[in-house]
Amino acid sequence: MPAKHDGFKDFILDQLTDLHHVTCRAMFGGYGLYQKATFFGIIHKGRLYFKVTATTVPNYKEHGMKPFRPNAKQTLTSFYEVPIDVIEDVEALTQWAAEAAER
Template sequence: MSEYTDSLRDVFELFGPITVRRMFGGHGIYHDGLMFALVADETLYLKFDEYNLGDFEREGLEPFAYDKGGRVVQMSYYQAPEELFEDRELAAAWARRSFEAALRAQAGKRKTKS
């Protein structure tokens, strides 16, 4: 892990315990076994869906995207606002909304498999 990913435990301490796992050149950030954030190039991205997308758009934040064989792939994560690194309550609120988005995505996958 890096100092950056290690610091996220403090950032999200009011939200609850997190685990960090290496993945595809970055890190997945998990709470209760569910990924709600990721880190790529020392930048934190939080999960979004239709219910919290407006929060990210109002802040003018950028979506996470990467190049895959010459085409840009966008995932369901947006850059986290810088303010949450200085405000633990704000960090907990953003984390909670992103975790809820991850829960909804997981529930949708279960329905599709049934």
């Protein structure tokens, strides 16, 4: 069966071109984003989520963003949705992704 085309995933990967060593793997009905071996992002149902820390989560909350909820019974507070204005700004998205991928 041929791989399903996902325009949003392709757009995100294109936006992250300046962040070196980014790969994408299918997982849980969406995609996991990795920089080298570090898992830092999730693409799920047309939305992008990045791993957050105590230092970075306020940036997401200031934009009114919420944690990743793959289903009604599960919430992953270590991943927050990335605001659309950040997704559309290559430099901002690259910076947010780099922060999410820091070890």
